[in-house]
Amino acid sequence: MDRAHIRNFAIIAHIDHGKSTLSDRLLEMTGSVTAREMQAQVLDAMDLERERGITIKAHAVRMAYTAKNGETYQLNLIDTPGHVDFSYEVSRSLASCEGALLVVDASQGVEAQTLANAYLAINNGLDIIPVINKIDLPSADVERAKEMVESAVGIDCKDALPVSAKTGLGIEDVLEAIVHRLPPPKGTPEAALQALIFDSWFDPYRGVIVLARVINGVLEKGTHIMLWTNKKTFEVESLGVLTPKPVEIDRLEAGEVGFLICNIKNVQDTKIGDTITDADHPAIEALPGFEELKPMVFAGLYTVDSHEHTLLREALEKLRLNDSSFFFEPESSTALGFGFRCGFLGLLHMEIIQERLEREYNLELITTAPSVRYRITATDGDAFEVDNPSKWPDPGTVETIEEPIITANIITREEYVGGILKLVEDKRGKQKNFEYISGGRVMLTYELPLNEIVLDFYDKLKSVSRGYASLDYHFTGYRESDMVKMDILVAGEAVDALSVIVHRDFAFERGRALVSKMRELIPRQMFEVAIQAAIGAKVIARETVGAIRKNVIAKCYGGDISRKRKLLEKQKEGKKRMKRIGKVDIPQEAFLAVLKVGED
Amino acid sequence: MALGIYISVPFCRSKCTFCNFASGVFSRDRMQRYVDRVCADMADSARIAESLGAVYERDVDTIYLGGGTPSTLAPDQPEQLFQSVRERFRVLPDAEVTVECAPGTLSAEVIATLLRCGVNRVSMGVQSFVDQETRAVARLHDRAITLADLDRLRAAGLANINLDLIAGLPHQTEESWRYSVRELIASEVPHASVYILEVDEDSRLGRELIAGGQRYHAHHVPDGDQTARFYEIACDLLTEAGIAQYEISNFARPGFESRHNLKYWTRRPYLGFGVDAHSMLLARQLHPDFPESTAAVRFSAADDLDRYLAQTTSEYESSCVTQRQALEEEMFLGLRLNRGVALDALCEHRRSPLPPAFHAVVREVTENGLLQESEGRLLLTERGRLLSNEVFARFINL
Numbered sequence: 001m002d003r004a005h006i007r008n009f010a011i012i013a014h015i016d017h018g019k020s021t022l023s024d025r026l027l028e029m030t031g032s033v034t035a036r037e038m039q040a041q042v043l044d045a046m047d048l049e050r051e052r053g054i055t056i057k058a059h060a061v062r063m064a065y066t067a068k069n070g071e072t073y074q075l076n077l078i079d080t081p082g083h084v085d086f087s088y089e090v091s092r093s094l095a096s097c098e099g100a101l102l103v104v105d106a107s108q109g110v111e112a113q114t115l116a117n118a119y120l121a122i123n124n125g126l127d128i129i130p131v132i133n134k135i136d137l138p139s140a141d142v143e144r145a146k147e148m149v150e151s152a153v154g155i156d157c158k159d160a161l162p163v164s165a166k167t168g169l170g171i172e173d174v175l176e177a178i179v180h181r182l183p184p185p186k187g188t189p190e191a192a193l194q195a196l197i198f199d200s201w202f203d204p205y206r207g208v209i210v211l212a213r214v215i216n217g218v219l220e221k222g223t224h225i226m227l228w229t230n231k232k233t234f235e236v237e238s239l240g241v242l243t244p245k246p247v248e249i250d251r252l253e254a255g256e257v258g259f260l261i262c263n264i265k266n267v268q269d270t271k272i273g274d275t276i277t278d279a280d281h282p283a284i285e286a287l288p289g290f291e292e293l294k295p296m297v298f299a300g301l302y303t304v305d306s307h308e309h310t311l312l313r314e315a316l317e318k319l320r321l322n323d324s325s326f327f328f329e330p331e332s333s334t335a336l337g338f339g340f341r342c343g344f345l346g347l348l349h350m351e352i353i354q355e356r357l358e359r360e361y362n363l364e365l366i367t368t369a370p371s372v373r374y375r376i377t378a379t380d381g382d383a384f385e386v387d388n389p390s391k392w393p394d395p396g397t398v399e400t401i402e403e404p405i406i407t408a409n410i411i412t413r414e415e416y417v418g419g420i421l422k423l424v425e426d427k428r429g430k431q432k433n434f435e436y437i438s439g440g441r442v443m444l445t446y447e448l449p450l451n452e453i454v455l456d457f458y459d460k461l462k463s464v465s466r467g468y469a470s471l472d473y474h475f476t477g478y479r480e481s482d483m484v485k486m487d488i489l490v491a492g493e494a495v496d497a498l499s500v501i502v503h504r505d506f507a508f509e510r511g512r513a514l515v516s517k518m519r520e521l522i523p524r525q526m527f528e529v530a531i532q533a534a535i536g537a538k539v540i541a542r543e544t545v546g547a548i549r550k551n552v553i554a555k556c557y558g559g560d561i562s563r564k565r566k567l568l569e570k571q572k573e574g575k576k577r578m579k580r581i582g583k584v585d586i587p588q589e590a591f592l593a594v595l596k597v598g599e600d
Numbered sequence: 601m602a603l604g605i606y607i608s609v610p611f612c613r614s615k616c617t618f619c620n621f622a623s624g625v626f627s628r629d630r631m632q633r634y635v636d637r638v639c640a641d642m643a644d645s646a647r648i649a650e651s652l653g654a655v656y657e658r659d660v661d662t663i664y665l666g667g668g669t670p671s672t673l674a675p676d677q678p679e680q681l682f683q684s685v686r687e688r689f690r691v692l693p694d695a696e697v698t699v700e701c702a703p704g705t706l707s708a709e710v711i712a713t714l715l716r717c718g719v720n721r722v723s724m725g726v727q728s729f730v731d732q733e734t735r736a737v738a739r740l741h742d743r744a745i746t747l748a749d750l751d752r753l754r755a756a757g758l759a760n761i762n763l764d765l766i767a768g769l770p771h772q773t774e775e776s777w778r779y780s781v782r783e784l785i786a787s788e789v790p791h792a793s794v795y796i797l798e799v800d801e802d803s804r805l806g807r808e809l810i811a812g813g814q815r816y817h818a819h820h821v822p823d824g825d826q827t828a829r830f831y832e833i834a835c836d837l838l839t840e841a842g843i844a845q846y847e848i849s850n851f852a853r854p855g856f857e858s859r860h861n862l863k864y865w866t867r868r869p870y871l872g873f874g875v876d877a878h879s880m881l882l883a884r885q886l887h888p889d890f891p892e893s894t895a896a897v898r899f900s901a902a903d904d905l906d907r908y909l910a911q912t913t914s915e916y917e918s919s920c921v922t923q924r925q926a927l928e929e930e931m932f933l934g935l936r937l938n939r940g941v942a943l944d945a946l947c948e949h950r951r952s953p954l955p956p957a958f959h960a961v962v963r964e965v966t967e968n969g970l971l972q973e974s975e976g977r978l979l980l981t982e983r984g985r986l987l988s989n990e991v992f993a994r995f996i997n998l
């Protein structure tokens with residue numbers, strides 16, 4: 001196909017603003033999928049994605065569209081992950097496109113992710129077509145939504161397209177606009193091969209499957225390719241496109257998007273954002289914008305049943321096959337036994353992995369409090385990073401501690417600003433911007449320590465705004481902070497799985513909340529149990545669980561032994577499900593308390 | 601070894617709110633069908649024992665008619681039951697024969713029936729001497745009725761009497777509890793049982809307490825720690841009065857311990873008849889299908905009256921007691937007794953030594969002050985009795 005008849009585009013939107021429905025409608029209108037085949041929202045493949053209404057992995061679908069001018073175009077819809085944790089993946093998907101549909105809900109207007117993704121698109125030089133969706137809803141206010149896009153995103157909405165992806169209204173206009181308002185790809189087949197990897201996954205039968213956009217040159221079966229960052233070479237075994245069904249083709253030319261299979265065994269080799277070139281005639285330089293993905297949030301994962309440890313490792317290995325951004329290594333805890341230290345791109349990424357482990361692999365998990373990676377400079381000048389409280393250095397040896405900082409954009413309704421301001425101040429936030437955008441909305445920009453976000457920030461934000469606040473953030477650097485390790489001691493023994501890194505000014509308050517929560521959760525034992533929060537040797541909070549007074553069957557059941565036996569077996573079973581620290585039996589929930597302190 | 605016989609009579613004039621037994625209020629007609637059915641089971645018991653490979657004794661040295669409220673039966677019904685026992689078994693001359701009675705059911709006629717049946721021990725569910733407390737749990741008697749019944753029993757020559765008290769009833773206070781215990785002592789009965797209110801899904805009051813509601817005076821039930829305190833008070837007062845504790849819930853003047861109930865805690869053979877009645881017999885030989893089994897078989901009848909009556913022949917759920925279970929039973933039954941468990945007896949009828957975990961558990965609970973070893977016996981401490989499930993559960997599945 002000549003490049004003038006190719007359009008590569010993405011759809012960007014806030015969660016639930018209708019990206020998936022619009023994708024489905026485009027596929028249906030171009031005949032890529034019949035209505036019968038359409039199990040609503042075909043692009044969101046995994047159950048989990050469908051349930052959460054987000055797309056975790058990007059996909060690319062080729063459609064053929066015969067426009068009103070009678071000419072047939074090749075449209076490549078490149079789907080983007082819909083969440084902040086995956087913003088690098090989004091940026092690479094966008095780098096594979098020339099244009100984007102910016103979908104905004106006609107009654108909700110602009111939300112934080114609309115903004116974040118729109119900026120990513122603008123930064124990648126994309127042409128943007130604003131689409132106002134859900135105009136069939138009674139609460140729709142197209143003009144207001146347009147105004148908000150203009151004032152918040154700063155793009156012209158004169159020609160925004162009003163549509164209802166649900167009913168199909170205005171979809172043809174969208175297709176026409178893609179053809180006429182978005183530019184065709186640049187680049188030339190004659191130049192040396194440069195293809196951008198924007199997604200890859202592992203298929204048990206075919207090995208790694210790579211989704212790529214050919215920027216320059218040509219990819220053919222048999223081409224010897226080289227992956228730029230690791231210089232590994234492979235031979236292209238097959239090429240194809242998703243329509244959305246996979247269809248094999250012979251070549252992919254500059255401007256086109258498709259998948260390639262080249263007997264790659266390890267998904268870690270195919271890094272998103274990396275450049276594929278021809279090993280025999282390599283390009284002079286790589287495509288711009290490659291970044292090595294780094295985990296930002298860390299937590300320990302343990303199985304409730306210690307016998308399932310091997311199953312957990314197998315499950316983690318399988319998940320990593322398809323997720324190069326996910327990292328894990330074995331760790332052990334005196335409290336929880338053998339487990340894994342895992343690194344995630346963000347909180348949602350962590351939740352998704354946890355849920356998949358529990359749902360797809362039927363594992364019952366205990367997750368330790370999420371932590372971030374601190375930069376530490378020792379008094380002897382040595383510099384290193386620590387993401388695990390158990391590896392926290394002796395304060396006497398530390399010169400400076402720096403913690404990761406994010407910049408957060410929060411969009412909310414005016415009436416909730418007060419509550420949100422208090423929340424971000426409580427979380428050590430520094431205001432960078434406060435802006436009224438139209439429609440009674442306020443946009444707040446804050447610098448916040450990532451450490452404060454990982455625990456319960458989302459939940460609290462949702463609660464103070466009754467759900468009417470959206471959040472987007474990106475990592476912006478490190479800042480020196482007075483961080484300390486707070487230990488929780490049960491009956492005098494520090495429980496490693498409960499240690500957290502906190503800012504010194506917050507330690508007292510957090511410590512009190514945590515020990516009081518623990519007091520509720522630890523059942524009374526045969527003896528009195530002290531629960532303490534301590535920084536080093538200094539105890540900052542204490543609660544006591546009184547000794548149990550009675551646990552007795554003081555009643556005659558005649559000769560019925562089975563009733564007594566059943567009760568005792570149940571008690572024994574209950575004890576077995578607890579973790580024993582020293583002499584104290586601690587229930588699973590207590591370990592989760594760290595995550596929930598202050599919720600009540 | 602002579603057997604104990606238990607007969608379950610699941611009938612009451614009214615159901616108490618704390619009751620978690622398979623008992624209730626039923627018609628006269630069903631009571632008769634029930635009695636007939638129990639007698640038929642007795643007739644069939646030799647065959648059942650045979651089929652289970654159990655030792656079947658004809659000698660019986662304790663009989664216990666429990667409930668429910670056996671004293672609600674019509675006069676001819678207990679006679680039919682006891683006659684059936686005497687037809688099938690040889691009741692030894694010094695046998696202990698107990699009947700449970702509710703205060704207020706002991707008319708002269710009923711007492712005469714008991715005497716004709718050879719009953720020589722009566723156990724009365726007094727629960728409390730405070731009228732507000734008995735009323736709150738829907739019992740039909742008060743203190744005056746109880747005392748009148750006691751007088752009548754003694755006048756008839758039935759002086760071997762047990763009274764039950766329950767700690768933790770709605771409206772109970774430390775003061776009212778002391779009053780009940782003192783009244784019991786003042787009545788000069790030779791035996792007392794002190795129970796603690798059980799909170800579970802099987803009673804109306806239990807369900808209400810779990811749900812946090814206010815029906816059945818649930819919000820006036822003292823908390824667990826208070827109830828524990830009541831129990832300790834009872835132990836102290838009864839001991840002072842010469843009614844010594846011999847089991848977690850049982851106290852007696854010397855020589856008045858319940859011989860029947862002792863069989864349960866010492867794992868002596870007994871046969872139970874009727875709804876939800878449980879039996880344990882010695883096995884004739886080790887069961888070939890259960891290589892782990894020791895010389896005991898346990899079996900029980902249906903725990904629901906309708907189901908029990910619907911069965912035309914005796915149907916039992918049975919199980920062989922494995923070595924491991926036998927050891928568990930030795931602990932959670934034997935340790936209930938103040939005299940505890942003899943260590944050498946534990947090893948005696950086992951073919952393998954005690955598991956190493958056994959000693960670790962003994963050490964742990966001893967360190968926590970719940971268990972002690974004295975003259976080759978393991979016994980619970982005072983605190984250990986109130987926390988006995990903590991101790992027992994640790995011996996399960998060693």
